[in-house]
Amino acid sequence: MGNHLKSFVRKAALLLGILFVLDFGLGSVLEFFFLREKQGDSSKTTYAVTGVTEDIVVFGSSRAAHHYVSESITEVTGMSCFNAGRDGMKLPYYYALMNIILSYHTPKMIVLDLTYRELTPEARGKTLVANVLLPYFDQRPVVQEVISEMDPAEAWKARFSKLYRFNSLPVSIIQHHLGIGQKHRNGYEPLSGTMDSSAVLVVNEAEEPYQEDPALVAMLESFIGRVKERGIRLYVFISPTLSTETRNCKRTVSGILKKHGMELYDYSGFLDVTDFRYFRDRGHLNDPGARMFTDAILKEVIIPQGRRKEPEPPVPVQQASDHPGK
């Protein structure tokens, strides 16, 4: 038995050694290609984690990604803009990303787009965020902290295995390198096409029960608090939607913002059903719609608010001899 056991231990050790080398080697290869993707959602997150330098950063879900035109914002404000909105994400993601970005960069302005159901509980919200951020585990120490906060178990798995960080990503890495995937312009992802007119006439949309997660409410408070602490201008919007849900997060969000001397800019009804040609679907504007919306918020909120908040230029002191009357 002694020899058999020794043989088993030797083989097990050899296998573990092979696995360690494979894990590190293949993981490094995947990391190399993943961080160099030029399109797709992950390329935007990569940029956000590794090197945002823009003055304005937009956070939010797919609605943020498709509604805020970075180049229009830059043109009007004179400040560079990056749209970090990402499909399928909610508050835990923007919160995590904000913390990562603020660890190395202080934007001058943050635009946060919220959905009606931003504060409703979601079974796997934090784990999903941890999974999305796993490939960046080694990029910045703050990423590990954020992942641990979101899901400690995922952080441990990532520590043990470099390959695990790229779970389910190999095909998308290949796709994005072959040019298949959503292209973006400084993060803005334009949507083409318009929604079908028949889809517009949906009345009495059945509402799911509405319930707010206290942890998400706390997370939003923390997001706003951190941004204000750094002296960053923050604008919180609800962008246009054709949803008819009456129960939503507006009241809670307005209450939180009011505590910080801010307001919620509710543009959910900016366009109505007659403007369906500006929508790609009930929740997303197409490119013309996004441009119209972006121009509106720039003209009505960001520029006027910006002027109010900019310090007044110093008034030159008039000398007695300068006075025309004397």
Add this chain to the structure above:
Amino acid sequence: PRYRWVLLLVSSCYFYMRFIPVYILILAFTIIVDYFAGLLIERSEGGRRKFYLIVSIAANVVVLGVFKYYNFFIENISGLLGSLGFENRLPYLSILLPIGLSFHTFQAMSYNIEVFRGNQQAEKHFGIYALYVMFYPQLVAGPIERPQNMLPQFRKEFDFEFGNVSVGLKRILWGLFKKVVIADRLGVYVDTVFANHEAHSAVSLVLAAFFFSFQIYCDFSGYSDIAIGTARVMGFKLMENFRRPYMARSVREFWQRWHISLSSWFKDYIYKPMGGNRVSRARWYINIFIIFMLSGFWHGADWTFIAWGLVHGSLYVFGLLVDEIKKRVPLFNIGIGSLTPLYHITATFALVSLARIFFRAPSIEVALSICESIFTLKPGGLFMGNPAGFAYSMIWILLLVLVEYCIEYRIGFSVFNHRSPVVRFAGYALIVVCILLFGVFNQTQFIYFQF
């Protein structure tokens, strides 16, 4: 080694109590009743033997009935009373199903039935008997073992055997691959389509049914592999629960290859005592329907499972009728040459998958709605969901079919058992890499845990 059973029993108790600790009392109750019933059956004669057997079976059936089926019966009685204009005052029970209940009660019942039949000596050692019921690798989802196989193994002298450890670990690895890489990946697509079935076309619904067939196979057989492998590492040999069921050429053959421990339990303890196929043809077919209905009911306290059982019973009987017709009328015995086996395998798989719609759907209404969409060829494109996920799903199914085909027809070579250690180690490493890169780790628990 003399007290190995103590360590195993304590481990099994700890394992069981990780779920809902107080439920160990239920297990303790049935173990005590069955242990003493076994001794009394052996010592008694005539009618008393039968009496103690009935007490033992009743204790298990009552526990199963209360925890698993009580609310189902109350709900249906309430519905019936309501339709007759009566008010229902019967209380519902707000209890969780004890984990592995359906499995260990059946395993316990098989013990006393075998003692009664004289095929098994009653176990005098209480600890060994308790371990037989509670042995943790197979406690939660089988295989449902027989006392003749397990009890002698618990008494054997244990010696470390590298062969057992190696075979066991390989089995665990393959089971884990089937569960997290194949089953849970397919589950993402299946859950999406079934959750919103009204929006999907016939093509997507058929694909979801096929995917579910592979999902449940990989989930359940994956668990069985892990259970069998874990036991093997410790030197115990559990029975095989699956034998490449999707290589079956008829529904009858399918049931000889699928969940073998349960189907053999029903065959040995209910079907054969009812007369099996040694009765009139009509009675034989009725027996088949009863067995499948009971099998469906065993899976869950819902009409969908009973319907699933009845669909399988119908397919089984239909298959028997077709065989009978082919025997009597050779004209109907047409084949398509060498493609005949492939045709039979494909047809069997399709029928089993369509029957699974009832197994998977949350209600009879949903199941019928899905069937209607399929049979009326509801138009629409193929839903692919996440393209990468869809691609992975197809790749793994093809791999699984290839591996099972090769094992079934003894083609090619086995990577895990290859002579060359280089090939073997490459195989292990590849499987681990696939688990890390493609495994889905945040899906639900094993499907059969809910039974």
